[in-house]
Amino acid sequence: MLPSKSTAVISSNSMNPATTLDPGIGEKFSRRTKRAINHDGSFNVRRRGGPHRHDPxxxxxxxxxxxxxxxxxxxxxxxxxxxxxxxxxxxxxxxxxxxxxxxxxxxxxxxxxxxxxxxxxxxxxxxxxxxxxxxxxxxxxxxxxxxxxxxxxxxxxxxxxRPTARIHFSHRAIISRRADGLPCLQFRIANQRSNILIDLRARVLLKTVDPVTNNQQYNLLPLERDFISFFPLSWTVVHDITPDSPLHGLGPADYEAQSMEVIIQLKGYDDTFAQDVHARNSYTHDEIEWDRRFIRAYEVGDDGIAVVDLDQLHLTEPLEQ
Amino acid sequence: MLPSKSTAVISSNSMNPATTLDPGIGEKFSRRTKRAINHDGSFNVRRRGGPHRHDPxxxxxxxxxxxxxxxxxxxxxxxxxxxxxxxxxxxxxxxxxxxxxxxxxxxxxxxxxxxxxxxxxxxxxxxxxxxxxxxxxxxxxxxxxxxxxxxxxxxxxxxxxRPTARIHFSHRAIISRRADGLPCLQFRIANQRSNILIDLRARVLLKTVDPVTNNQQYNLLPLERDFISFFPLSWTVVHDITPDSPLHGLGPADYEAQSMEVIIQLKGYDDTFAQDVHARNSYTHDEIEWDRRFIRAYEVGDDGIAVVDLDQLHLTEPLEQ
Amino acid sequence: MLPSKSTAVISSNSMNPATTLDPGIGEKFSRRTKRAINHDGSFNVRRRGGPHRHDPxxxxxxxxxxxxxxxxxxxxxxxxxxxxxxxxxxxxxxxxxxxxxxxxxxxxxxxxxxxxxxxxxxxxxxxxxxxxxxxxxxxxxxxxxxxxxxxxxxxxxxxxxRPTARIHFSHRAIISRRADGLPCLQFRIANQRSNILIDLRARVLLKTVDPVTNNQQYNLLPLERDFISFFPLSWTVVHDITPDSPLHGLGPADYEAQSMEVIIQLKGYDDTFAQDVHARNSYTHDEIEWDRRFIRAYEVGDDGIAVVDLDQLHLTEPLEQ
Amino acid sequence: MLPSKSTAVISSNSMNPATTLDPGIGEKFSRRTKRAINHDGSFNVRRRGGPHRHDPxxxxxxxxxxxxxxxxxxxxxxxxxxxxxxxxxxxxxxxxxxxxxxxxxxxxxxxxxxxxxxxxxxxxxxxxxxxxxxxxxxxxxxxxxxxxxxxxxxxxxxxxxRPTARIHFSHRAIISRRADGLPCLQFRIANQRSNILIDLRARVLLKTVDPVTNNQQYNLLPLERDFISFFPLSWTVVHDITPDSPLHGLGPADYEAQSMEVIIQLKGYDDTFAQDVHARNSYTHDEIEWDRRFIRAYEVGDDGIAVVDLDQLHLTEPLEQ
CATH class of the missing domain: 1.10.287.70 (Helix Hairpins)
Known part of the structure; x- marks a missing residue:
C-alpha cells in the first residue's frame, strides 16, 4: 500500500532526515545508464548468475x-x-x-x-x-x-x-506556471478503459545523475494532490516547483546535463477486477516541454454527460508570457 | 485502502490547506452536467478517441x-x-x-x-x-x-x-436534528445479503455547482462515525452540520440552486468473498428530505434474535418541532 | 484493514471524543437479545423484506x-x-x-x-x-x-x-492478575493448522446491556499487545483492567447483570492462501472464569523444536491468593 | 500490512513503553531451542493434540x-x-x-x-x-x-x-562500519525472478536467549531505510548500531553466548501475481561475519542496462582498519 503521507516512503528510522531516496535501482554506477523505466513500465535491468528462476x-x-x-x-x-x-x-x-x-x-x-x-x-x-x-x-x-x-x-x-491498469499518459510532461506565477511540473493521465478506478494515488520520483561521478540520486517530488477518490475523467498531476523542490531554479540545459527522469508510480482500486492495479511510466528530460499549459480534454455533451477525449489528452498550448 | 483519517483524502502535500477536493470528476464545465453518480454506482461519463480498450x-x-x-x-x-x-x-x-x-x-x-x-x-x-x-x-x-x-x-x-456488495440505501437522505438541536444530514444503509461485512468505512463527498460559472466543487463531509467493526444490521450515517460544514446555514432553495449532490463511497471486508467490497451511491438535492427522522428498522424476535427489516429502512417520520 | 492504532476504530471525526462504540449491531432494543456472536463466528441476526438476495x-x-x-x-x-x-x-x-x-x-x-x-x-x-x-x-x-x-x-x-483461519480459542476467558497486582482479562489462542499466520492483530470489544433500558453499549478494550509478527505457537491476549477500563471495579454479579460479552476479532496474513484471514469469537459472562491463570501450553522437545499442545490451551490453575 | 512506522509493531496500548517484543514464538522455555526460522522460511515448531486440521x-x-x-x-x-x-x-x-x-x-x-x-x-x-x-x-x-x-x-x-517471492539473501550477514565510524549490521537481498517487486518493506527482529534462564527476548532493530519503491536490483539492508541498539557494545562472543538470531521479514507487491508476496529468513550468530563490507553486485553493460549478478551478492571484503 502506498503510505498515506508521501513522505513515508523515506524511512522513518533514518538517522539523517533523508533528502534523497534510493528506490532499489542502485546509486553508484560506473557509467551512464539508460532511462530507469520504459514507457511500457518495464525496467532496464538484467539478471545474471545465481539460482535465477525462470517461471513458466x-x-x-x-x-x-x-x-x-x-x-x-x-x-x-x-x-x-x-x-x-x-x-x-x-x-x-x-x-x-x-x-x-x-x-x-x-x-x-x-x-x-x-x-x-x-x-x-x-x-x-x-x-x-x-x-x-x-x-x-x-x-x-x-x-x-x-x-x-x-x-x-x-x-x-x-x-x-490479471488486473492491469490501462492508464493513458500524456506524451509529454510540461513545465507550466500557476496563477500566482509559481512554476510547476505537470503531466496528465486518463483511463483508457471504461471501468472506474477508485482511490487513485500517485507518487513521483525525480532521478538525477551527477554529470561527473555518474552517481544517481532519487528524490520524491511532493504533489499538489497525490490522491483522488474517483477517476472517471482525466487527472492533471502537479508538482509545484517551490524553493524546496530539487527542480528549483533549473533550466532545460540543467535537466539534460543531469539526465533527469521523472518516474511515476500509480496505484488504484479497480472495480471490475476487484483488486488494486498499478501503473508506471517516466518522462526523460527530452520528454519535458517548457512553458506550456494543458488544454482541457473533456466537455459536456447535450445529454449532460461529461465526455473525455483521449486524443486531446496530449494537447498543450504555449503559456502567454 | 481508505485512509484511517478521512482528512487524509486531501493531499498532505497541498500548498494551501485544501478546503475543496476534486475527485477526478472534473472541475470546470461549460454547462450543467447530470448527477455525478447514478444509483447503480455508475458514472455519467463517456470516453472518446485514443487507444480506447474494450476489454471482452x-x-x-x-x-x-x-x-x-x-x-x-x-x-x-x-x-x-x-x-x-x-x-x-x-x-x-x-x-x-x-x-x-x-x-x-x-x-x-x-x-x-x-x-x-x-x-x-x-x-x-x-x-x-x-x-x-x-x-x-x-x-x-x-x-x-x-x-x-x-x-x-x-x-x-x-x-x-467477483466480490460485489449489495448495500441497500434508504431512498432518501434526510436533514434531521440531534438531541442538542444541531442539524445533521443522515442516510441509512443495510446489507441485502446474509453475509457479514467487517470493518465497514464510509466516505461522503458534497458536490456543489456554482450557479454562475458552472464550476464544480467537491468537499469532504466529516462523519460522526465513519467506521463500524461489524455490519449485521443497519447503519445510520450522520454528518453534523456544524458551523464548519459546507452545508451550514443553507436551506432547500440553496441546495437546488447549487445542484447539490451527496456522494457516498463505502468499503468493507466481505467474509464470504474474503475480499474487500465497494459500494457507491449519491443523493441529489431533490432526494433529500427536510426535518425528518428515521424510524428504527430492527426489532428483537421471541427467540432473542435481532431482525432487520429492509422495507422499513426507508421509513421516516416528521421531527416534532 | 485493522487500523494500526486500536483507538482509530473510533471515528476521528467524532464531535465528542467517543467512549462508546456501536459496531453496527444496533444500540437500542426492545428486549434482551441473545449473544451477539456465536462460537462459530456467526451473528444472531435475521433479515426480512426488501430486495433480499440469496446468493447461490x-x-x-x-x-x-x-x-x-x-x-x-x-x-x-x-x-x-x-x-x-x-x-x-x-x-x-x-x-x-x-x-x-x-x-x-x-x-x-x-x-x-x-x-x-x-x-x-x-x-x-x-x-x-x-x-x-x-x-x-x-x-x-x-x-x-x-x-x-x-x-x-x-x-x-x-x-x-477460500481463505479461512482455524484459530483455536481457549474455552474460557479468565480474570487473572499481573505481577504488580493489576487484574486483567485474558484468553488464549493457537493456530489449529500447521500454516503460519503473519502480522496477526486482535481487537476486543465489550458489549454491555443496560439492565433497565436494554440498551446495548460497545466499548473497545485496549490490549497489552494487539499485534504479533508471527503466530507459530500460542498467544495470550491481555486486557489490563486499569481504572480507565469499563471493567474496573466490577465483579461476577455485575458481569451477569449487564449481560457482558467479550467480542474478539482477529486478522492475519496466511502464508498458504496468500491472503488475509479473519476469525471471530466471543465470551459471554458465564464463559469467564475468575482468579485463574493459564498454564503454559508449549514445551521444547529433545530436538530443540518447540511443541504447542492444543489440548493444554484451555488449562488454567487458580491464582494463589 | 506492515505498519509504515516500524515501531508500530509494538502495541500502541502497552502500559510500559515496550522495549521487547514477543513475536508469538514464545518467551519462556525450559531449554535451548533451535533457530526460530529456517532458511526456507519455515518455523521450528510442532503442533500436538486438539482438533488439529490437516488441510489436503x-x-x-x-x-x-x-x-x-x-x-x-x-x-x-x-x-x-x-x-x-x-x-x-x-x-x-x-x-x-x-x-x-x-x-x-x-x-x-x-x-x-x-x-x-x-x-x-x-x-x-x-x-x-x-x-x-x-x-x-x-x-x-x-x-x-x-x-x-x-x-x-x-x-x-x-x-x-500462488504468489511466492524468490528473494535471494546473501549467505552471511555482516558487521560493517559507516563512513563516520558507526558500526552497522548489514545483509543484502536480490530478486531471483525477473519480475518487479514494488513497495518492498523490511522488518528485522533480534532474538536473544538469556544464557541462564533460557528465556527468549525479541527486539525490533530499526533500519536505516525500511522501504524501497522499486526492487529491480539489489538492496543492502542496514541496521545502525547506535547506543540505543540492543547490539551496542557486543562482540562475537556475546552473540554466541546469547544465541543471537537476526530474523527478517520482507513484504512487497508483485506485479505479475498482482498480489503482495512475503519472504522470511534469519541469520544465526555463526552466520554473521565481522568487519566486512559488501562488494557492489551490479554493473552497467555496454547498452546502458544495469546488470545485477546474483553470484556476487554474497561477496564481501575486509574493512580496511
Missing part, C-alpha cells in the same frame, strides 16, 4: 495474446505428433479401424487424428486401441490431455483475471 | 446473467454452424455414418450434430471423420472446443467470485 | 462438504433424469443401439445411461442419437454438461481456495 | 512439483484400478467388445483400459457397458472422473497462481 507461469501469463496462441498451437502440435509417432512405432495394426491405404504420410495422419481424438477426449471410436501397447499409450495420452486442458483453463483464467 | 473479459464478467447466457448460446450456435458448413463443404461422404436422406436441411443438421458432438468432445462415433479433410477440421474443432470450455470455466468462476 | 454461489461455497456432495449428486441425478425422460418421450427407437427388452424400467435405465454418457461427454457411441429430435436434445445436453462441469470446477476451486 | 488443499498446493505429480499418478492409478476391479467383479461379459483371450491379467487390463476411457471421458465405445450393473458403475465413474479433473484444474491453478 509468469511467462505464459504476461506474454501477448498472439504469441500465447502460438505457444498453445505449437505445444498441442508437438505433443500430438509425439504420441502419433508412438502409435506408429507400436504398429497401426494395433489401432483397428484404420482403413486408409498404407503409406507413411497417410499412416502418420491416421495416427495423428487418433492421437488428437484421444488427447481432446473426443474418442469417436471408429479407431480404437486394439492391443495392450496402444491401450497403455492411449490411456496415458488421455490423462495427459485432460491435465493439459486443466492447465490451459488455469492459464486462460490467469491471463484474463 | 470485463464485458462478459459484468453483464447480467440472461444476456450472458444469450452470448454463450449465440457463440456456441455460430461456431458450430461454421464448422457444420465446413463439413458440408468437404462433403458428407467424408463423414461415414451419416445415413439420413440427403436434402440440404437434413445434411446441415447431420453436419451440425457431428460438429456439436466434436465440439463438446462427446464423440459418439456413429458418425466419424473418414477423410484427411474432415480429420483435420474435426481435430481443430476438438481443440477449439476444449479451449472454449476452458475459457467458459474461467468466465463462470470470474462471474461468481 | 455463497451458499454453495460456505456449506459443509457432505451437504455439498449431496447437492452435487442430487443435481446430477435430477438433471439426467429429466433428460432421460425427454429421450423416452421422443421414443427409444430414435436411440439406435438400445437392445435390451422393452419394459418401462429398463427403457428408463437405457435412456438414463445414454443421458449420463452424453452429459459427461463420455459418448461411447454404442447408443447414439438417430433422429433430429434426439440429435437436438443430446446436443443441448452435451452443452449443458460441459458448462455444468465448468461451474463445478469454479465451485470446487472456490471452496478450496 | 494446503498440502497439495505447497508440495514440490515431483511429489505432486507422483500423487496425481498414484491417485489416478488407484482409482482406475478400483473401478477396473469393480468391472471384473461384475463380469467382463457385461462389457461387450472385450475380445482378447480371457486370462486374469488380460481381463484386468481390458477392464482397466475401459475404466480409464470412462474416467477421462474419452469413451471410444469399442468396449461399452452392456448391462445395468456396468451401466451404473460406468456412469458413476464418468461423474467421478469429470469432478476429479475439475478438482485437478483448481489445484493446478492454485499451485501456479
Amino acid at each position: 507461469y509468469q511467462w505464459l501469463i504476461q506474454m501477448d495474446w498472439w504469441p500465447f496462441i502460438g505457444v498453445v498451437v505449437v505445444f498441442f502440435g508437438l505433443l500430438n505428433t509425439a504420441f502419433a509417432l508412438a502409435y506408429l512405432a507400436l504398429g497401426l495394426d494395433n489401432l483397428p479401424g484404420v482403413t486408409a491405404p498404407h503409406n507413411w504420410w497417410q499412416d502418420f495422419l491416421s495416427a495423428l487424428f487418433f492421437s488428437i481424438q484421444t488427447f481432446t477426449s473426443v474418442g469417436y471410436g471408429h479407431v480404437y486401441p486394439g492391443s495392450n501397447g496402444t491401450g497403455f499409450v492411449s490411456s496415458l495420452e488421455a490423462l495427459v490431455g485432460v491435465l493439459t486442458f486443466a492447465l490451459a483453463t488455469g492459464l486462460l483464467y490467469g491471463r484474463f483475471s | 473479459y470485463q464485458w462478459l464478467i459484468q453483464m447480467d446473467w440472461w444476456p450472458f447466457i444469450g452470448v454463450v448460446v449465440v457463440f456456441f450456435g455460430l461456431l458450430n454452424t461454421a464448422f457444420a458448413l465446413a463439413y458440408l463443404a468437404l462433403g458428407l461422404d467424408n463423414l461415414p455414418g451419416v445415413t439420413a436422406p440427403h436434402n440440404w436441411w437434413q445434411d446441415f443438421l447431420s453436419a451440425l450434430f457431428f460438429s456439436i458432438q466434436t465440439f463438446t468432445s462427446v464423440g459418439y462415433g456413429h458418425v466419424y471423420p473418414g477423410s484427411n479433410g474432415t480429420g483435420f477440421v474435426s481435430s481443430l474443432e476438438a481443440l477449439v472446443g476444449v479451449l472454449t470450455f476452458a475459457l467458459a470455466t474461467g468466465l463462470l468462476y470470474g462471474r461468481f467470485s | 454461489y455463497q451458499w454453495l461455497i460456505q456449506m459443509d462438504w457432505w451437504p455439498f456432495i449431496g447437492v452435487v449428486v442430487v443435481f446430477f441425478g435430477l438433471l439426467n433424469t429429466a433428460f432421460a425422460l425427454a429421450y423416452l418421450a421422443l421414443g427409444l427407437d430414435n436411440l439406435p443401439g438400445v437392445t435390451a427388452p422393452h419394459n418401462w424400467w429398463q427403457d428408463f435405465l437405457s435412456a438414463l445411461f445414454f443421458s449420463i454418457q452424453t452429459f459427461t461427454s463420455v459418448g461411447y457411441g454404442h447408443v447414439y442419437p438417430g433422429s433430429n429430435g434426439t440429435g437436438f436434445v443430446s446436443s443441448l445436453e452435451a452443452l449443458v454438461g460441459v458448462l455444468t462441469f465448468a461451474l463445478a470446477t469454479g465451485l470446487l476451486y472456490g471452496r478450496f481456495s | 488443499y494446503q498440502w497439495l498446493i505447497q508440495m514440490d512439483w515431483w511429489p505432486f505429480i507422483g500423487v496425481v499418478v498414484v491417485f489416478f492409478g488407484l482409482l482406475n484400478t478400483a473401478f477396473a476391479l469393480a468391472y471384473l467383479a461384475l463380469g467382463l461379459d457385461n462389457l461387450p467388445g472385450v475380445t482378447a483371450p480371457h486370462n486374469w491379467w488380460q481381463d484386468f487390463l481390458s477392464a482397466l483400459f475401459f475404466s480409464i476411457q470412462t474416467f477421462t471421458s474419452v469413451g471410444y465405445g469399442h468396449v461399452y457397458p452392456g448391462s445395468n450393473g456396468t451401466g451404473f458403475v460406468s456412469s458413476l465413474e464418468a461423474l467421478v472422473g469429470v469432478l476429479t479433473f475439475a478438482l485437478a484444474t483448481g489445484l493446478l491453478y492454485g499451485r501456479f497462481s
Whole structure:
C-alpha cells in the first residue's frame, strides 16, 4: 500500500532526515545508464548468475495474446505428433479401424487424428486401441490431455483475471506556471478503459545523475494532490516547483546535463477486477516541454454527460508570457 | 485502502490547506452536467478517441446473467454452424455414418450434430471423420472446443467470485436534528445479503455547482462515525452540520440552486468473498428530505434474535418541532 | 484493514471524543437479545423484506462438504433424469443401439445411461442419437454438461481456495492478575493448522446491556499487545483492567447483570492462501472464569523444536491468593 | 500490512513503553531451542493434540512439483484400478467388445483400459457397458472422473497462481562500519525472478536467549531505510548500531553466548501475481561475519542496462582498519 503521507516512503528510522531516496535501482554506477523505466513500465535491468528462476507461469501469463496462441498451437502440435509417432512405432495394426491405404504420410495422419481424438477426449471410436501397447499409450495420452486442458483453463483464467491498469499518459510532461506565477511540473493521465478506478494515488520520483561521478540520486517530488477518490475523467498531476523542490531554479540545459527522469508510480482500486492495479511510466528530460499549459480534454455533451477525449489528452498550448 | 483519517483524502502535500477536493470528476464545465453518480454506482461519463480498450473479459464478467447466457448460446450456435458448413463443404461422404436422406436441411443438421458432438468432445462415433479433410477440421474443432470450455470455466468462476456488495440505501437522505438541536444530514444503509461485512468505512463527498460559472466543487463531509467493526444490521450515517460544514446555514432553495449532490463511497471486508467490497451511491438535492427522522428498522424476535427489516429502512417520520 | 492504532476504530471525526462504540449491531432494543456472536463466528441476526438476495454461489461455497456432495449428486441425478425422460418421450427407437427388452424400467435405465454418457461427454457411441429430435436434445445436453462441469470446477476451486483461519480459542476467558497486582482479562489462542499466520492483530470489544433500558453499549478494550509478527505457537491476549477500563471495579454479579460479552476479532496474513484471514469469537459472562491463570501450553522437545499442545490451551490453575 | 512506522509493531496500548517484543514464538522455555526460522522460511515448531486440521488443499498446493505429480499418478492409478476391479467383479461379459483371450491379467487390463476411457471421458465405445450393473458403475465413474479433473484444474491453478517471492539473501550477514565510524549490521537481498517487486518493506527482529534462564527476548532493530519503491536490483539492508541498539557494545562472543538470531521479514507487491508476496529468513550468530563490507553486485553493460549478478551478492571484503 502506498503510505498515506508521501513522505513515508523515506524511512522513518533514518538517522539523517533523508533528502534523497534510493528506490532499489542502485546509486553508484560506473557509467551512464539508460532511462530507469520504459514507457511500457518495464525496467532496464538484467539478471545474471545465481539460482535465477525462470517461471513458466509468469511467462505464459504476461506474454501477448498472439504469441500465447502460438505457444498453445505449437505445444498441442508437438505433443500430438509425439504420441502419433508412438502409435506408429507400436504398429497401426494395433489401432483397428484404420482403413486408409498404407503409406507413411497417410499412416502418420491416421495416427495423428487418433492421437488428437484421444488427447481432446473426443474418442469417436471408429479407431480404437486394439492391443495392450496402444491401450497403455492411449490411456496415458488421455490423462495427459485432460491435465493439459486443466492447465490451459488455469492459464486462460490467469491471463484474463490479471488486473492491469490501462492508464493513458500524456506524451509529454510540461513545465507550466500557476496563477500566482509559481512554476510547476505537470503531466496528465486518463483511463483508457471504461471501468472506474477508485482511490487513485500517485507518487513521483525525480532521478538525477551527477554529470561527473555518474552517481544517481532519487528524490520524491511532493504533489499538489497525490490522491483522488474517483477517476472517471482525466487527472492533471502537479508538482509545484517551490524553493524546496530539487527542480528549483533549473533550466532545460540543467535537466539534460543531469539526465533527469521523472518516474511515476500509480496505484488504484479497480472495480471490475476487484483488486488494486498499478501503473508506471517516466518522462526523460527530452520528454519535458517548457512553458506550456494543458488544454482541457473533456466537455459536456447535450445529454449532460461529461465526455473525455483521449486524443486531446496530449494537447498543450504555449503559456502567454 | 481508505485512509484511517478521512482528512487524509486531501493531499498532505497541498500548498494551501485544501478546503475543496476534486475527485477526478472534473472541475470546470461549460454547462450543467447530470448527477455525478447514478444509483447503480455508475458514472455519467463517456470516453472518446485514443487507444480506447474494450476489454471482452470485463464485458462478459459484468453483464447480467440472461444476456450472458444469450452470448454463450449465440457463440456456441455460430461456431458450430461454421464448422457444420465446413463439413458440408468437404462433403458428407467424408463423414461415414451419416445415413439420413440427403436434402440440404437434413445434411446441415447431420453436419451440425457431428460438429456439436466434436465440439463438446462427446464423440459418439456413429458418425466419424473418414477423410484427411474432415480429420483435420474435426481435430481443430476438438481443440477449439476444449479451449472454449476452458475459457467458459474461467468466465463462470470470474462471474461468481467477483466480490460485489449489495448495500441497500434508504431512498432518501434526510436533514434531521440531534438531541442538542444541531442539524445533521443522515442516510441509512443495510446489507441485502446474509453475509457479514467487517470493518465497514464510509466516505461522503458534497458536490456543489456554482450557479454562475458552472464550476464544480467537491468537499469532504466529516462523519460522526465513519467506521463500524461489524455490519449485521443497519447503519445510520450522520454528518453534523456544524458551523464548519459546507452545508451550514443553507436551506432547500440553496441546495437546488447549487445542484447539490451527496456522494457516498463505502468499503468493507466481505467474509464470504474474503475480499474487500465497494459500494457507491449519491443523493441529489431533490432526494433529500427536510426535518425528518428515521424510524428504527430492527426489532428483537421471541427467540432473542435481532431482525432487520429492509422495507422499513426507508421509513421516516416528521421531527416534532 | 485493522487500523494500526486500536483507538482509530473510533471515528476521528467524532464531535465528542467517543467512549462508546456501536459496531453496527444496533444500540437500542426492545428486549434482551441473545449473544451477539456465536462460537462459530456467526451473528444472531435475521433479515426480512426488501430486495433480499440469496446468493447461490455463497451458499454453495460456505456449506459443509457432505451437504455439498449431496447437492452435487442430487443435481446430477435430477438433471439426467429429466433428460432421460425427454429421450423416452421422443421414443427409444430414435436411440439406435438400445437392445435390451422393452419394459418401462429398463427403457428408463437405457435412456438414463445414454443421458449420463452424453452429459459427461463420455459418448461411447454404442447408443447414439438417430433422429433430429434426439440429435437436438443430446446436443443441448452435451452443452449443458460441459458448462455444468465448468461451474463445478469454479465451485470446487472456490471452496478450496477460500481463505479461512482455524484459530483455536481457549474455552474460557479468565480474570487473572499481573505481577504488580493489576487484574486483567485474558484468553488464549493457537493456530489449529500447521500454516503460519503473519502480522496477526486482535481487537476486543465489550458489549454491555443496560439492565433497565436494554440498551446495548460497545466499548473497545485496549490490549497489552494487539499485534504479533508471527503466530507459530500460542498467544495470550491481555486486557489490563486499569481504572480507565469499563471493567474496573466490577465483579461476577455485575458481569451477569449487564449481560457482558467479550467480542474478539482477529486478522492475519496466511502464508498458504496468500491472503488475509479473519476469525471471530466471543465470551459471554458465564464463559469467564475468575482468579485463574493459564498454564503454559508449549514445551521444547529433545530436538530443540518447540511443541504447542492444543489440548493444554484451555488449562488454567487458580491464582494463589 | 506492515505498519509504515516500524515501531508500530509494538502495541500502541502497552502500559510500559515496550522495549521487547514477543513475536508469538514464545518467551519462556525450559531449554535451548533451535533457530526460530529456517532458511526456507519455515518455523521450528510442532503442533500436538486438539482438533488439529490437516488441510489436503494446503498440502497439495505447497508440495514440490515431483511429489505432486507422483500423487496425481498414484491417485489416478488407484482409482482406475478400483473401478477396473469393480468391472471384473461384475463380469467382463457385461462389457461387450472385450475380445482378447480371457486370462486374469488380460481381463484386468481390458477392464482397466475401459475404466480409464470412462474416467477421462474419452469413451471410444469399442468396449461399452452392456448391462445395468456396468451401466451404473460406468456412469458413476464418468461423474467421478469429470469432478476429479475439475478438482485437478483448481489445484493446478492454485499451485501456479500462488504468489511466492524468490528473494535471494546473501549467505552471511555482516558487521560493517559507516563512513563516520558507526558500526552497522548489514545483509543484502536480490530478486531471483525477473519480475518487479514494488513497495518492498523490511522488518528485522533480534532474538536473544538469556544464557541462564533460557528465556527468549525479541527486539525490533530499526533500519536505516525500511522501504524501497522499486526492487529491480539489489538492496543492502542496514541496521545502525547506535547506543540505543540492543547490539551496542557486543562482540562475537556475546552473540554466541546469547544465541543471537537476526530474523527478517520482507513484504512487497508483485506485479505479475498482482498480489503482495512475503519472504522470511534469519541469520544465526555463526552466520554473521565481522568487519566486512559488501562488494557492489551490479554493473552497467555496454547498452546502458544495469546488470545485477546474483553470484556476487554474497561477496564481501575486509574493512580496511
